[in-house]
Amino acid sequence: MTQKKSPIWTKSFLFISLSNFFLFLTFYALLTTLPIYVTDDLNGSESQAGLIVTLFLLSAILVRPFSGKLLEDFGKKRMLLISLLLFMLTTFVYVAATSFYLLLALRFFHGIWFAIATTAAGAIAADITPDSRRGEGLGYFAMSMNLAVVAGPFLALTLLNWLSFSTLFIILGALLAGALLFTSLVSAPATEAPSSKKKLSFHDLFEVKALPIALVGSLLAFSYSSVISYISIYTKSLGLLEAASFFFAVFAIAMLVSRPFVGRLFDSRGPSIVIYPSLVLFALGLLTLSITDSSFMLLLSATFIGLGYGSLVPCFQTLAIQSADHHRSGHATATFFTLFDTGIATGSYVLGIVVSLLGYHSLYFIMGLFVFVVMYLYKVMTNKKATRLRSQSTVHSS
Template sequence: MNEQTKNNIWTKSFVIIFLSNFFLFLVFYALLTTLPIYVLDELNGSETQAGLVATIFLLSAIIVRPFSGKLLEDFGKKKMLMISMLLFMASSFLYLIVDHLYLLLALRFFHGIWFSIATTATGAIAADLVPDSRRGEGLGYFAMSMNIAVVVGPFIGLTLLQVTTFNNLFWVLSVLMVGAIVFTALVHDPIVEKSAKRKLSLNDLFERKALPVAAVASLIAFGYAAVLSFISIYAKSLGLMEAASYFYAIFAAAMLISRPFVGRLFDKVGPNIVIYPAIGLFAAGLFVLSITNSSMLLFLSALLIGLGYGTLVPCLQTLAIQSAGRGRSAHATATFFTLFDIGVATGSYLLGLIATNFGYQQLYITTGIIVIAVLFVYRLMMKKRREAEEKNYKAVKIG
């Protein structure tokens, strides 16, 4: 095996896990977009109840995520990925027979469990597959599977609702999950050795070395909740609902265009060269949202947020995995997304209070300030990380 082949990212196994993750997130985003409408139109629920279909899904993911690293370690990443994808697919079919709000909420909780385990497994396997020297670039490419799904999923869901029924929509999404199962069956995880089973400990729930990076990611997720949860409502209040349909397309395009050279910079120069500017771009996009009164400003904010936020998540995830080491990739991934999900969940609730009491403009100003504050938190974290590395180096040298 020559050096070029050894350092190749786009291997057959990487493409397969990329496609498996893409279909998983496609169904996730399609349901996330359409189920609130289903609650309002088909189940005669309230807007608060419509919001619960996303909240309870996220809640189950937060509860289960810390345990997923241990499950992957004990039973194997490939095996747990296959089980969780099969049960995620089964849950997708169950939407066809659920016709009551409380049954729907119970299904969403059940569905979220398998989403949590499956996404931890796909992220950990992708981290195992990419070469160490190109991990930032490789995980950046892997994140494109989610970036594309955030556009394709809502597009499929909302387009189908214009021409057919919810029942047919659920059939289509369930069949798409069958495709995901096919790809999952072909997944190969290069790291197959497992440690002996032992009693559950704190180390099995969280990767302590990844916690500082995950905490930074949680703050970024808190700011992103303002976009994820409120951008459509904000655009509607401004009379820009038609323009809002293009927001996520520009958002995703910005992430995809920047991804190749951002990942290379991360690997060759280091994380700071991309993370500091990305934080600034994300904050700038939120500030632009706070003064938006036209389609052009809305599109500009999508571009800035796509470049900033789209760079931060894969880069911070790479840092979390690097801090833990290859053998703990599943635990680091679980820890990262646990705190990330907590950031989104708390952000959606607390920022909703700000929007209700002070308006959406104040909401985006507040989140812009919070993201700017992340600059200083990240700098402090990297300083302590560097000091710890120097201390370990001296200890090894003396020893």
């Protein structure tokens, strides 16, 4: 007699996924359009447009370590509602951002609430997913971000053909009101009462058990930053800018098609059965990108990267959460994304220097090889973990 599986797609899981979708849709819509807003409406330079993106990530990185403690002390759902509310209000205030420096201040403020909201949403999703199906569940939850990667820029750029930036900001704010509504309908598990100690420790900011996989994840993010930061400039230099508009669409489709199988394999056969092939596919995608000279090659690389990288992020996040005690899911999520965001931000800067010295073809070739270094480090980490578990089991049995 087969045991009935615990359901993943409960009402709360659906609502938290929808809330996360609208949050990331707004994030990617603004990420795509604000640089245009800076250069066209505020008469700013390209470097100022880049600073708009960098400062947002910087504030998110600075706040992320504290978000786990905030969730533990005040409750995950409460902090998600508060951070979403402030993220929404800040989006509306963009309408009044008629100077570059005011916009810069808003971006820093916006990044704070984005860090808390994404940490809270991820932790709630982990809490309401059955333990035996966590890899599959968090894989499905990650689809809300994957869809937003395509939907956000597409919606924003399409609307800007007919509407002003001010109207776009109001529409995005209204979508965030939908995220608030969906969050209010989520039944999140109760949070344990906070401890009475006042002094803030490293344990309050980071989940030590999640650090090894989070460090590997940061190197993965470092390599992926070569795609999100430079793919549009690279394709323009190749005369493939029109095909580049389909790159992330193909990328997202590949992720969505593979997601149900990847999650089930992760839970039934273990993480390595998914992670090693996904790392090879990601590396293959970057190496294909390095020799791209046609639309077909570009979209083929998007397929490989979507299948590879798209499977790796939810797997690594799940491993980070599984490494910690259940009540520390918020800290584990915060630790993972702190290092992940740091990898993206560092890569965007460092790889710009690599491009200026060696060019785009060499950049993607080097990053393809770098993914094999990430694979080696993951193998070292899993071997150490296996050795530690064996030694613990020997101690307990003796």
